[in-house]
Amino acid sequence: AQKITQTQPGMFVQEKEAVTLDCTYDTSDQSYGLFWYKQPSSGEMIFLIYQGSYDEQNATEGRYSLNFQKARKSANLVISASQLGDSAMYFCAMREGRGYSTLTFGKGTMLLVSP
């Protein structure tokens, strides 16, 4: 079974609108971290935001916020006031446990922002 599921292959949004990118995860660990990365066409993965499994508040970083619903095992990324430069692939990732573990990535969502 996939550990990270991103059901939207592509999303279109107009500039200045808000957009939500979906992510659901599967883990039996109580301690885990959820991450969102942005990958422009240049290829570099840019860290956006982090949410810990024990964090009670949703994480926010500027125009990015993470809508964390633990019971539903979802960690959706919300981008407010989209900009043309937000056009990129977006990946949700999870790191399980407290030990030395690796990141598991979803398949990604391509976001296109139009003027």
Next chain:
Amino acid sequence: KAGVTQTPRYLIKTRGQQVTLSCSPISGHRSVSWYQQTPGQGLQFLFEYFSETQRNKGNFPGRFSGRQFSNSRSEMNVSTLELGDSALYLCASSPFGAGGAETQYFGPGTRLLVL
């Protein structure tokens, strides 16, 4: 602080050859992870090094190997290249590679094309 750097950025090889990719982590980071990204398989974990020791390994054949030096710089090597090895190879660094909250920061990647 300088980010993660990877060299070379682009590489073209032929089947049967071998290739070595280099990664310099963020200063002070001791954990280096390598990922392979292809359109079909997405992002897949190759291996992780910490203090010159391979600590985690993904499900890749033995043709894929790596090492880490005392200054935390890392190299990965692919021997007997196959067409399917064409991919973007991403390196990521973090302070300790610990689970949960620790964020991995990625380099720009090396695009390898095998002809």
